[in-house]
Amino acid sequence: MEAGTVLAVDDVHFSWPERPVLRGLSMQLAEGELYALLGPNGAGKTTLIKAICGRIRPGKGRIRLDGEETASSAVRQRIGLVPQELAIYTHLTPRENLQVFARLAGVARRDVGEAVTRVLQAAMLQERADDLVRTLSGGYQRRVNIAAAILHRPRLLILDEPTVGVDVDARGSIHQVLHNLRAGGMAVLLTTHDLEQAEALSDRVGFLLDGRLADQGTPQQLLQQYFGDARELVLVLRQTPDTAQAEWLREQGLTPARAASIWAGLQPADRGGAEHLSGRLQARGMEVRELRLRQPDLNSLFLKLTGQEATP
Numbered sequence: 372m373e374a375g376t377v378l379a380v381d382d383v384h385f386s387w388p389e390r391p392v393l394r395g396l397s398m399q400l401a402e403g404e405l406y407a408l409l410g411p412n413g414a415g416k417t418t419l420i421k422a423i424c425g426r427i428r429p430g431k432g433r434i435r436l437d438g439e440e441t442a443s444s445a446v447r448q449r450i451g452l453v454p455q456e457l458a459i460y461t462h463l464t465p466r467e468n469l470q471v472f473a474r475l476a477g478v479a480r481r482d483v484g485e486a487v488t489r490v491l492q493a494a495m496l497q498e499r500a501d502d503l504v505r506t507l508s509g510g511y512q513r514r515v516n517i518a519a520a521i522l523h524r525p526r527l528l529i530l531d532e533p534t535v536g537v538d539v540d541a542r543g544s545i546h547q548v549l550h551n552l553r554a555g556g557m558a559v560l561l562t563t564h565d566l567e568q569a570e571a572l573s574d575r576v577g578f579l580l581d582g583r584l585a586d587q588g589t590p591q592q593l594l595q596q597y598f599g600d601a602r603e604l605v606l607v608l609r610q611t612p613d614t615a616q617a618e619w620l621r622e623q624g625l626t627p628a629r630a631a632s633i634w635a636g637l638q639p640a641d642r643g644g645a646e647h648l649s650g651r652l653q654a655r656g657m658e659v660r661e662l663r664l665r666q667p668d669l670n671s672l673f674l675k676l677t678g679q680e681a682t683p
């Protein structure tokens with residue numbers, strides 16, 4: 372195991388009664404690294420989190436934190452978990468919540484005040500520390516959830532879908548909080564369906580597919596590896612193409628997206644591109660509403676690796 376490795380998952384297998392979910396999954400997470408786990412619904416992201424937190428036991432393989440198996444409860448105490456659902460008392464203030472959770476997390480009574488002040492600051496909650504949680508916005512409430520998970524100074528913080536259902540501004544504050552925690556040396560593992568978030572925030576991303584990581588790396592590395600200099604062409608037609616037109620579009624390397632009038636595909640950087648195509652589309656009776664070339668992003672890669680669109 373490399374120096375600075377906080378989490379090491381080695382060849383982990385796990386089956387729920389109905390079917391195998393993890394099938395030889397390996398990954399590592401370093402100190403001060405933020406890793407986003409991506410994958411379609413049901414890929415096994417939450418199952419992996421449960422295995423890391425010791426809530427389920429892998430049928431095969433090892434999960435270690437700082438070199439020690441997470442099966443032991445002493446080791447598990449070095450993990451902080453922010454679940455998908457809010458797990459806080461809405462009729463108490465953030466400060467009161469954190470006082471309760473500090474005791475539950477095993478913080479000594481005399482250290483509670485200091486720990487609560489520290490996490491209120493880390494989660495940027497000071498201004499609203501004494502308002503009732505139920506009067507706070509969804510973004511603030513999520514940050515109380517995060518604050519509760521770091522009271523015991525975990526080495527590894529795990530967040531399951533931290534920004535589902537929060538607005539863009541609130542998302543920005545959550546990102547800021549995670550950035551700061553990472554800068555303080557914490558390893559952060561999160562799952563998300565929001566690939567823009569993953570690209571903006573993560574040092575590395577991993578695509579969980581068929582029980583293994585189909586690929587992992589920095590977003591830049593992966594995009595270069597899969598797309599090189601190619602651009603993604605997105606074509607929006609005024610009408611759904613007929614069979615012959617659709618066949619021709621496929622010959623041009625395009626495939627239909629969510630709506631039958633939207634087609635997308637990769638184009639080599641040097642192909643005279645959009646304008647040339649526009650004329651040829653019109654010649655075949657297709658009216659173009661919009662035609663643009665864009666830099667492939669993690670959404671493009673998700674589609675390529677999983678055959679599905681990411682649905683935030």
Ligand SMILES: Nc1ncnc2c1ncn2[C@@H]1O[C@H](COP(=O)(O)OP(=O)(O)OP(=O)(O)O)[C@@H](O)[C@H]1O
Nearest residue numbers: 387388389392410411412413414415416417418419
């Ligand atoms: N407690 C359970 N008992 C039986 N099967 C389960 C249980 N939890 C999850 N599964 C199954 O395991 C598979 C993986 O589920 P999991 O929740 O880990 O996926 P996920 O990647 O987190 O999905 P999502 O993105 O929708 O949250 C699914 O087929 C699911 O039905």
